[in-house]
Amino acid sequence: MKIILIGAGNLATRLGIALKGAGEEVMQVYSRTEESASRLGHLLGVPWTISLEQLYDGADLYIASVKDAALPHLIPQIVRKREEALFVHTAGSLPLSVWAGSATRYGVLYPMQTFSKEREVDFSSIPIFLEASSTKDLNLLHSLADKLSRSVYEANSSQRQALHLAAVFACNFTNYMYTVSEQLLTEAGLPFEVMLPLIDETAAKVHILKPEKAQTGPAMRYDENVIGKHLTALATHPAWQQLYEQISKNIHHDQLRLKEDKGNSL
């Protein structure tokens, strides 16, 4: 398949490497800035451009990985007169319909993962969620995605938005909990490394237990003694104190509900 990548951020970079590794032909990359366009162009060994005017015709697939807010403005320039090609974006929170009216063949290829420049990821373990304007193109995307990942699913636009939102909690907000943890340890003169076994076990546990069932800690037991001490210890970090209080309340309410559910099922 002849493919053009529009965007050269973390996702476009990882995707480009994975596509090349799968034997696909990346024809060209576009990015708004010369720095990132040339970086990805060199990395993949393909021509690059910073002008959508100079985007090649003749690709089978145009993959747009740009900021959500930017894409709608770029679509007319990307699609232009290339009505025979297939156009996809890679965003969790943009609907399929963003292409409607401009393109005739379009879809979404959403790899759900956290990409940082500093870390390689094994693309084959990343779930990819697909949607397309026709069954034929859905099948086409499926056969491409199957070369990239072991976990390929179909998801409509509203499911994909739920996935993205759920991923914000499970990944971005989880990482923020790690950040607070790391800063508290630093203040106490302790290395973050001591927390890694617990972080790993917390992630491993939800492979075999539902998160609600895996919950432990003072909030679950509603141990007001410990909660009170922790809130006092957080006095110099009002934002974290507020967060502690709020999450603890939520955990406690959820666990009460869980007990009630159990009671009702007897």
Place this chain on the structure above:
Amino acid sequence: MKIILIGAGNLATRLGIALKGAGEEVMQVYSRTEESASRLGHLLGVPWTISLEQLYDGADLYIASVKDAALPHLIPQIVRKREEALFVHTAGSLPLSVWAGSATRYGVLYPMQTFSKEREVDFSSIPIFLEASSTKDLNLLHSLADKLSRSVYEANSSQRQALHLAAVFACNFTNYMYTVSEQLLTEAGLPFEVMLPLIDETAAKVHILKPEKAQTGPAMRYDENVIGKHLTALATHPAWQQLYEQISKNIHHDQLRLKEDKGNSL
């Protein structure tokens, strides 16, 4: 070493199994309820009691793993006239000094992990934090802990409280983020399994990057477009909506600070 376990919860159970596996002699277990006392007694093949009056004399070490609020009331009955023995508790948030005035030899052995009945843990990977009233007893606890775990540290009471608080964020609150994620997926008709690769990668990333550097997502980019959509999607869950808003603000502020720090270091 002759050891008596006071408490039969998740931590006491895992610790008892690990102590037995390390060749230590568990003499007796105590729990407030017959159900849990007999369960752990049978599991370890040792006598059990529900009365502190019937606690054996002659152990080298008494390990108390009970609720933080309960321990201070139990201490006089645990220590009684056993002045030659060593007494430790296993709590993150209780100071060493909780024993002072009652015992003459005392300490803390705090294994930092999340224990659930439904899941076995490899005790050897769990960090254990030690504190004791004398160097001699600290060394004694160190040699015992070294048999149980590869990661044994010393930590004073204020460091241990910071560890416990940091663990609440990295484990308990992280697990709550998983819970919200799971419930959002369920509402969209999607299985939680699709989130596991992202959860694993999020945990794996902070082994090589500081959490602040590993941060990704709409809050970090301050993508108001996506944040707005997510807040709308959470309208039926006001508690989660409030949490989303608050954590996103914190992430954004932290990232701004990070950029400023970088700027200042030029």
